[in-house]
Amino acid sequence: MAAAQAQIQSSPRRPTQVFEDRGQRLWRWLTFSPALAMMLALSVLPIANLFLTSFQNITWADGQQVRTWVGLTHYQALFSDSLFGAGISNTLIFAFGAVAGQMVLGFAMALLCTKIVRGRVLYRAIFILPILIPGIVIGAIWKLMLNFDFGLVNKALGLVGILPHDWLGSPETALFSVIVVDIWHWTPFCFLLFLAGLESLPQDVFEAARMDGAGAWQELIYVTLPLMIPTIVVTFAFRLVLAFKVFDEVYLLTSGGPGTSTEVISFTLYQRFFTEDKAGYGSAMSVTVIFLVSLLLVVALSARRRTGATS
Template sequence: MGRAAAASDRFWRNVTLAPALALFVLLTALPLIELALLSFHDVDWAGGVSTWRSTGISHYVALAGDNLFRVSILNTLLFSAIAVTGEMVLGFFLALLTTSVGRGRTIYRTVFLLPILMPGIIIGAIWKLMYSFDFGVINEIVTLVGLTPRDWLGDSHFALASIIVVDIWHWTPFCFLLMLASLESLPDDVFEAAEIDGASYWQILRAITLPLMLPSILVTFVFRLILAFKVFDEVYLLTGGGPGTSTEVISFTIYRRFFTEDRVGYGAAMSVTTFVLIAILIVAVIALTRRRASTS
């Protein structure tokens, strides 16, 4: 009887999971398979009908000599490393400050979350005005302190850094929200015992808070790393990949290949390569973090 009940439980569990699995395959697996197949073809359009022509691995071979693709990968890596690190650090310390506040905590949370609630088009318009060389508020402040105004979005030395600042401002609330939820879920008795033993604030932070929060920190980091690699709207709205290739990121390069140049097969090859690179990077980050956690 027990064996029959277990078999029945497995059957109904599989039945209830089947719709979700089918939806996942329909919305995720099939598009990825089609993208991979498309990367081995060129597509011609005539009379509203697409014609696929096999190209073998020629698109992937061409990627090795594509300077724009190489530059966009390097820019994306630099952008992701600096932006995500800044957002994680700021989000963590904002969460610490918020948990230490007794009164007005709800107000602080609301204010800190405002940037992530704004649509991308509004963020682009706001920061483009702020970065304006002629009447932007940033150059007004720079002039007031006696420095020389800069063309923040038109100078190749400052354009990528300017977009990184916008991304940090935009996405720090995301890290703050996850860090805050993790901090508030930590057990109070551990911290009370540490305080009774005479541990200082920094000792508690280093030896208790950070180790307990490591899983949440890792999840937040991986989520933000994936989103940072997909950055598009900020680049599109503020610089359009320029000046030159100083803000050319991989999503914007793929957009050019797909929609501007109509090189669908080549753009698909770029997409597949980028997907593989992101997967390798995330696996490496997770493995490194787990190794450090196990050794410590």
């Protein structure tokens, strides 16, 4: 039997089969080319133009765009830009703080939802409600709730004898307040992914663990979490990339203030491009941010492959 299979594999292909294979490959390329062209037009070409602009200084004369090559000047200026440094540090604090809170709360909500027998659909609808609200409405809601004079948060704290606090106007609590708002907004995203992951886990493993006498805590630590590691890594990667792009919540709640306490990198880019009209310098800043986010994404996907290989 093995000799017959080896003879079949070693036998040369017929000419008609070669032409059929070439025709199939050509047909695949022809059907794939529109999607490839669209991807190049919508992603690769803009990024290439952004990279090219980062080495230029753009001015306007008589209504015409004038591009002047400046080399690495814009990249060198990044090291002395205090706003860029504050934006990077605040974005890192915001991203990891918000994503950590969303992951923990989302996983706990998903775990509890799997234990609910009655009213599961109702609980799911309530849990995902914040993600359905537009960003502008979320900014208005939380700006009213965190208001110093008549906000619901200070009113609730006043009931237990705590003095009111300017949550969005204080440098010590402004970034923390924005992180809380983002956790409230995006926890449903993590909840949905974790819920799908938990409901797809093999139940025979849990039944075997219960037969061995494992309690609820042991089942969570030694069975649920190891099986959920691939889903956790993917969710973390998605949310980390999205957290690095936060803009609307900062713009609506604090506008980067007070001072630079909530100056995130997206808001800094907005100022460079649209307020100061520094397209070349803003492009250099954008390329640097894209590189940092891509590096984090590569690390997360590498961790995903390692966990997938060991699980």
